[in-house]
Every structure is written in C-alpha cells, then in structure tokens.
Amino acid sequence: MRVHPLTGLAVAGSTAVITTAAASLPLSLAVVAAALGVSGVTGTLRRLLPAAAAVLVPLAMSLLMVHGLAFPEGSTVLAAWGPARITSEGLAFAAERASLLSAVVLVLLAWSFTVSIPDLVAVLSSRGVRGRLGFVAASTLTLLPAIADRAVRIRQAQESRGLVVRRGLLHKVAAFRLQAVPLVLSLVDDAGTRAAALEARGFSSTGPRTNYRVVPDPAGQRLLRAVLVLAAAAAVAARLWPAGTGG
Structure with missing residues (x-):
C-alpha cells in the first residue's frame, strides 16, 4: 500500500513534536535509530547522512561549547580553564539536546527524501x-x-x-x-x-483547476493522521500542564 504524502508528513511531524515534548534521551535515540532504519530500507541513507551531518555537526558543536563549558547548574567539574568549566552535567545536557535535535532533523529529512514530489x-x-x-x-x-x-x-x-x-x-x-x-x-x-x-503551464491562473494525477487517500490513513495529530497535541499539553499548574 502506497503511503499518502500527508500521512508521511503526519508521521514525521507528530514524531518530531512528541520527541521534543518528551525530551527523553532513550526516546530520542530510538527515533534516530528508526529514522536511519527507514532510510536504509528505502535506499536514501547515502543521501540522508551528508544532509544530516551538514545540519547537525554545527549544532552539536555549538551545544557542546555552550553547555559543556558554561553550564551554570553543573557541580561535577571534570576540567577547568579560568571561568570555563567542563562539567558532567553540562555534557549530559548537551548530549540530551543534541540527540533531541538529531531525532527531529533525521525524521524530517527521512520523510523529505522518501516522499513522492509529484504526489505531494x-x-x-x-x-x-x-x-x-x-x-x-x-x-x-x-x-x-x-x-x-x-x-x-x-x-x-x-x-x-x-x-x-x-x-x-x-x-x-x-x-x-x-x-x-x-x-x-x-x-x-x-x-x-x-x-x-x-x-x-498556468500556475498563476486564478480559475478552477483540475488534477491529472490522482493520489489515493484510504480512510485508514485519514484516521491515522487524525490520531497522530491528537497524539502530538496531547504530548504538548502533557508537557505544558505541569508548568501551568506549578505557576
């Protein structure tokens, strides 16, 4: 069964939102592994890795520099050079954020490399x-x-x-x-x-348009998209609710 472009977008988008809301290192690593696995199965892994590296390497280095050397909550000092301190808490925080960003970037890139552009x-x-x-x-x-x-x-x-x-x-x-x-x-x-x-080809025309290409949209995939949107909204609400009650 062919995956509808919006279904793939819903899967990638909801996964990115849920992973961001959860902010869990094991979940982020699981999403990274799943995105790489899907890319390997679809044959887009060789294109995915360079694109992901171009985005993630600078972000990971900046996270390491900012949080690894200047994490205010860090107490376990591994090394120090004047005001700069490498703490285990800062490195752990940087690794958690880097894994979260990696999960979001990889899952969105995996969708972008597998979606059919004409269908979209x-x-x-x-x-x-x-x-x-x-x-x-x-x-x-x-x-x-x-x-x-x-x-x-x-x-x-x-x-x-x-x-x-x-x-x-x-x-x-x-x-x-x-x-x-x-x-x-x-x-x-x-x-x-x-x-x-x-x-x-009349792309600027404002009149009625017809589509030569028809993309099937089964009812099961429409239901799946609705469930994914609700799950993403629930994850965001669960993340914000303790902050709202605590305030």
Whole structure:
C-alpha cells in the first residue's frame, strides 16, 4: 500500500513534536535509530547522512561549547580553564539536546527524501493550495539534492579543464570561490527558466483547476493522521500542564 504524502508528513511531524515534548534521551535515540532504519530500507541513507551531518555537526558543536563549558547548574567539574568549566552535567545536557535535535532533523529529512514530489504537488493542489505555493513547497524538498548535484558537476567540469585543488585551507577556499560563482549563476538562470515554465503551464491562473494525477487517500490513513495529530497535541499539553499548574 502506497503511503499518502500527508500521512508521511503526519508521521514525521507528530514524531518530531512528541520527541521534543518528551525530551527523553532513550526516546530520542530510538527515533534516530528508526529514522536511519527507514532510510536504509528505502535506499536514501547515502543521501540522508551528508544532509544530516551538514545540519547537525554545527549544532552539536555549538551545544557542546555552550553547555559543556558554561553550564551554570553543573557541580561535577571534570576540567577547568579560568571561568570555563567542563562539567558532567553540562555534557549530559548537551548530549540530551543534541540527540533531541538529531531525532527531529533525521525524521524530517527521512520523510523529505522518501516522499513522492509529484504526489505531494497533486495533493496540495487538491487541498486548495495555489499552484505556485505548492510548487515552492515541493521544490524546497529537492533544493539541497539539486544544489549538491550541480556543485559536483561544476567541480568535475573545472577539474577536466585543469583545476587542481591542493591541500590546505587557503587552496580549498580559493577553489570553493571558483565553484560558488558558477553555481549561484546557474541557480539564478534555472530559477528564471522554471518561472517561465510555470507561467506557461498556468500556475498563476486564478480559475478552477483540475488534477491529472490522482493520489489515493484510504480512510485508514485519514484516521491515522487524525490520531497522530491528537497524539502530538496531547504530548504538548502533557508537557505544558505541569508548568501551568506549578505557576
């Protein structure tokens, strides 16, 4: 049975909300394992890992620097350099937050790499979303892979013309500048081409629209989406209720 795009979005979104509301390290690790497992089964793991690393590595490093070195509630000091202190409580807090962010990012990326973009556009159009907005929402999911593929082709073309990237940070920065300029220019040109194509297909028309592509939406999946939304709302309420009563 084919999974409806909104059902996949409901699963990913509710999982992210429930994991954030629970703020539990075991649950976050379980969600991370589940997201990696789903990506492995669907064959998107090789694309998922670089994208997740680009997002999570800077976030994890910032959490480690902020909470690992300057955690005010930390009492078990592992090392100290002047005002900076590494505490076990700070490291534990940073690890918990890093796992939580990893779970949220991975589950959303897993959905974005497995959803069918044509089905998503058709569903958004059938739900009354205007054509341009639906196309922008769907194109966002394919933007990062498209940029990565374009950058690889630009680098290969430059290397075939004799570009040699030497070791060292300065040489890599110079090579990145040479690759960034044609990448940006090609993306701007591609945006103009897509805009003309959308205009030719009547995406800006305000009249009634029909969909050539029909995406089945079984009753069981509609019920599942409603249950997932209610579960996410209940998790948020359970998280906020003690804070409200305590205040």
